[in-house]
Amino acid sequence: MRVVLSIGGAYFADAVRIKNMAVILDELVEYPTGSYRLYVVTGGGAVARHYISIARELGANEAICDYIGIALTRVNARLLISALRNAYPEPFCDYTSVRAKLPELESGRKIAVMGGVTPGYTTDAVSAILAEYINADLLLNITTVDGVYDADPRKYPGARRYDRLTSEELVRLTTREELKAGSRIVIDPVAAKIIERSGIRTIVLDGSNPRNIIDVIIHGRHHGTEII
Numbered sequence: 630m631r632v633v634l635s636i637g638g639a640y641f642a643d644a645v646r647i648k649n650m651a652v653i654l655d656e657l658v659e660y661p662t663g664s665y666r667l668y669v670v671t672g673g674g675a676v677a678r679h680y681i682s683i684a685r686e687l688g689a690n691e692a693i694c695d696y697i698g699i700a701l702t703r704v705n706a707r708l709l710i711s712a713l714r715n716a717y718p719e720p721f722c723d724y725t726s727v728r729a730k731l732p733e734l735e736s737g738r739k740i741a742v743m744g745g746v747t748p749g750y751t752t753d754a755v756s757a758i759l760a761e762y763i764n765a766d767l768l769l770n771i772t773t774v775d776g777v778y779d780a781d782p783r784k785y786p787g788a789r790r791y792d793r794l795t796s797e798e799l800v801r802l803t804t805r806e807e808l809k810a811g812s813r814i815v816i817d818p819v820a821a822k823i824i825e826r827s828g829i830r831t832i833v834l835d836g837s838n839p840r841n842i843i844d845v846i847i848h849g850r851h852h853g854t855e856i857i
């Protein structure tokens with residue numbers, strides 16, 4: 630089973646969280662049946678937003694701010710690689726290099742890790758494009774909220790949470806959002822469009838307890854939002 634995981638930047642804020650996440654990912658690729666192949670895309674989180682806001686204050690345009698965000702996502706990719714036992718040693722910077730290395734990654738049970746790729750979207754879109762490109766069986770979006778809501782639940786306590794959502798509904802929800810560098814949306818609109826066109830099975834999941842990742846991949850159980 631080939632799984633792409635988009636892990637939100639919040640999980641790279643300290644060594645303990647990174648280690649907890651790495652333990653789970655290692656456990657999955659070392660699983661005795663040998664059937665799980667993992668491709669991880671790391672977000673930039675608060676650190677990326679911090680540097681983006683400094684750059685904006687200095688007059689940088691949005692594309693430059695995006696490149697700053699991309700640089701920070703790659704720093705997080707390196708942090709995760711440092712914590713993993715089974716990582717491919719270098720972060721990937723584009724989709725084609727990952728695809729070219731598929732046989733080596735999969736026979737060696739290595740976890741591929743990459744950050745952002747190009748301005749104009751976020752690592753949600755990177756993970757969706759990667760999932761489409763390598764024909765992944767599952768795309769997991771690991772975030773700090775327990776699924777997709779019709780508004781940001783941190784700002785609107787009455788926001789409605791979805792157990793299931795069609796990809797068309799997801800596109801409708803996300804295209805209302807502004808796509809500036811560092812903007813905080815649960816799934817970016819580019820990712821939603823890729824999920825819609827590719828039909829990849831996608832689950833948005835709270836990763837505060839990384840065991841949730843094992844539950845969904847091995848047992849198919851989750852409390853997130855499934856995009857159908």
Ligand code: UTP
Binds near residue numbers: 673674698699810811
């Ligand atoms: P993130 O993917 O971390 O954005 O990329 P995010 O939505 O803030 O996600 P969380 O908070 O980590 O979950 C950080 C910023 O880097 C730029 C964008 O500006 C994005 O907001 N970026 C990232 C790109 O321009 N292209 C990419 O491929 C990735």
